[in-house]
Amino acid sequence: GESVGLHLPTLSVQEGDNSIINCAYSNSASDYFIWYKQESGKGPQFIIDIRSNMDKRQGQRVTVLLNKTVKHLSLQIAATQPGDSAVYFCAELTSGTYKYIFGTGTRLKVLA
Amino acid sequence: DSGVTQTPKHLITATGQRVTLRCSPRSGDLSVYWYQQSLDQGLQFLIQYYNGEERAKGNILERFSAQQFPDLHSELNLSSLELGDSALYFCASSVAGTMNTEAFFGQGTRLTVV
Numbered sequence: 091g092e093s094v095g096l097h098l099p100t101l102s103v104q105e106g107d108n109s110i111i112n113c114a115y116s117n118s119a120s121d122y123f124i125w126y127k128q129e130s131g132k133g134p135q136f137i138i139d140i141r142s143n144m145d146k147r148q149g150q151r152v153t154v155l156l157n158k159t160v161k162h163l164s165l166q167i168a169a170t171q172p173g174d175s176a177v178y179f180c181a182e183l184t185s186g187t188y189k190y191i192f193g194t195g196t197r198l199k200v201l202a
Numbered sequence: 203d204s205g206v207t208q209t210p211k212h213l214i215t216a217t218g219q220r221v222t223l224r225c226s227p228r229s230g231d232l233s234v235y236w237y238q239q240s241l242d243q244g245l246q247f248l249i250q251y252y253n254g255e256e257r258a259k260g261n262i263l264e265r266f267s268a269q270q271f272p273d274l275h276s277e278l279n280l281s282s283l284e285l286g287d288s289a290l291y292f293c294a295s296s297v298a299g300t301m302n303t304e305a306f307f308g309q310g311t312r313l314t315v316v
Contacts, residue, residue: 124304126307131309132309132310133204133206133292133294133307133308133309133310134245134292134294134307135204135307136304136305136306139304179244179245187258189247189250189258189260190235190247190305191247192237192244192245192246192247193244194244195244195245
């Protein structure tokens, strides 16, 4: 498959462990955030979102934390599985702009 | 399957040429977004259309243009192609009328300029 972002930071995690992927967003006016997962050769896939009036949101095996004070977003994946291996992007959106700004991405490698 | 269809999947063309990439959004989505993804720059927003009209513009070159047709499909036209235009081009669509909505991405078109 195609490689996305050969120079991306990489996080290697043992299968079954929890993963934490971090993202620093750029615009303090951003009020909506999304985490996307991109597998090799595929388009980004929505994982979870959070609005700026929340600090935490949980999905199935995933949790997103938002710290507006330091403009930081994190994605926690519980019990990481081989199928979680992918590049993860955060995206920010400011109301009224309709323009998503994407982070550079982090490559997650799950070790068996 | 996200419901967003992009064609072609792969395109190889020579410098100086012009190509057209096509995107069909998810049924019911009025907004279409185009993104360029290169190895060294990640995902870059190019342009967005909403119900046939341009809504937002990002880092789109003057050699590039796009439009959205009455049936809501969109085309991205790339002209006077350069080697540096080689990249993955993604289309995404979202439910219109709400600013804070998730966008669903197509599989992308891999453009190689030789």
